[in-house]
Amino acid sequence: MAPTAEPFTHPALFYADETDYLAGTLPFVEGGLAAGEPVAVAVPGQKLALLREALGGDADRVKLLDMEQAGRNPGRIIPRVLRGFADAHPGRRVRIIGEPIWQGRTAGEYPACAQHEALINHAFAGRDATILCPYDTAKLDEAVLADARVTHPVLIEDGVERASDAYAPDLIVSGYNLPLSRPPGAARLAYDADRLPDARHFALERAGRMGLPADRHDDVALAVAELTTNSVVHGGGAGTLWVWAEDDHLVCEVRDRGRLTDPLAGRRPARPGQIGGRGLLLVNYLSDLVRVHTGDEGTTVRCYFRLRRHDPSFRGVQTPV
Incomplete structure (x- = not known):
């Protein structure tokens, strides 16, 4: 990914298969290590194993977290996973891969996931960090991908990086602030x-x-x-x-x-x-x-x-x- 003058960058990486996934994530991790930046990867377990194998000995230099466990509740990803890692390295630029949305997230979980992605932009505004968020275009609904274009200022697809013309994260925060119905027998x-x-x-x-x-x-x-x-x-x-x-x-x-x-x-x-x-x-x-x-x-x-x-x-x- 090209360097940026902005202190915080938040790209969405659209990938269709494992080859795409590694092509978008592996250089990101290796580039951070080469630059001396602390690097963390928080992705679902299957993708974590894929990256660990591809990194080989460099995997020991990266903080690896299974997002299916650490980020089961989207509401704790910012404080415990993202800020937890960034705050442990004060005064240094950090790189993080965070994949909070995967096939199998339930309909009840999804609004909290989308709001989480939108709120990252507020939580890290002005901070020296890059948070790359992968999205599986083969397995996720088009509505989810459309939301990703709204919550991320930068999109990476087919190896091409561009600004998102749909970026408006506060629309996601308010749009998923929906009344919650409960069963009559509660x-x-x-x-x-x-x-x-x-x-x-x-x-x-x-x-x-x-x-x-x-x-x-x-x-x-x-x-x-x-x-x-x-x-x-x-x-x-x-x-x-x-x-x-x-x-x-x-x-x-x-x-x-x-x-x-x-x-x-x-x-x-x-x-x-x-x-x-x-x-x-x-x-x-x-x-x-x-x-x-x-x-x-x-x-x-x-x-x-x-x-x-x-x-x-x-x-x-x-x-x-």
């Missing part, structure tokens, strides 16, 4: 400051009844405690908690009268010594997926926890909702 609890412990116990009792593994109960308790406390402190003093099971997940949803005005809320790493402001960030770290809808009428935060362990052979839905 269990409901209204809470205020006096009932915060009740909300936590309410969620835990249903988590146990629905079969959530015992070692995830603390995750649910902490996530619900953070969200309901935020409601009391920032969301009008009260809120409503719903809990239900959906597609092998326990779902906990909190709704209150507050409005989120910061699109990067929950996606900034906590600063050393920071007091407060960690609630939504912690929820992103604990959950397998987080969806948010905010507007004048209030804010809904929904977090998902897998009910059973399984190999990440992901489901085949790829159409946005």
